[in-house]
Amino acid sequence: MQAQPMEEKVARTLRALRRNRMAADYVATTAEIVPLLERLLPAGAKCALGGSESLREAGVLELLHSGKYELIDRYEPGLTPEQTEERVRAGLTADVFLCSSNAVTERGELVNVDGRSNRCAALLYGPKRVFLVVGVNKIVPDVAAGLERVKTIAAPRNAERLGCATGCRATGKCVSDEPFAGCASEGRICSNYVISAMQRTQDRIYVILCGEPLGY
Secondary structure (H helix, E strand, O other): OOOOOHHHHHHHHHHHHHHOOOEEEEEOOHHHHHHHHHHHOOOOOEEEEOOOHHHHHHOHHHHHOOOOOEEOOOOOOOOOHHHHHHHHHHHHHOOEEEEOOOEEEOOOOEEEEEOOOHHHHHHHOOOOEEEEEEEHHHEEOOHHHHHHHHHHHHHHHHHHHHOOOOHHHHHOOOOOOOOOOOOOOOOOOOOEEEEEOOOOOOOOEEEEEEOOOOOO
16 A cells, blocks of 8 residues: 655644644644744743653753743752652643643544653643644554554653663563553553543644654
């Protein structure tokens, strides 16, 4: 079967996201992400973020630390574990939550799998708006392909980044082929699965799809 052009895949994904009542924009390059967010984020907005290589690679962390926004910074050096937990919880009451997605389907669904799950929680409810910065490397045909992407790409690489003692970190893929099964590690990072489809609140979730690869 002939591979479909990336332009068609992106256009189909954007249309599907909008049908599912999510706002969706496309930028061709990583360099366009921060200028777009500067136009979208209200000055002084209370912002929080999930752990994300995509945000780091796109320069979004520098924007959030620029002083233009009230950042609930869970990564501030010197915080005790208790203080970090307080800020993670406070992030669920933010005006804006920023993160990425493990996968975005061509049917307009977001596939996300978390261990601690503050990101999944924010996607579901709490922050007034959620902005997701997603590279084209994360577009998949459907939810099943999204879950496969988690097991073979996102989870192993994030486990390595976070130093989690999981089976996927050791072998490069999940120890189970079953959709929701996995290892019994205390550091497991695939504890909760969230599929975001048709939304009840129009445009609360805002996906910025970038034409370059970002994150895992």
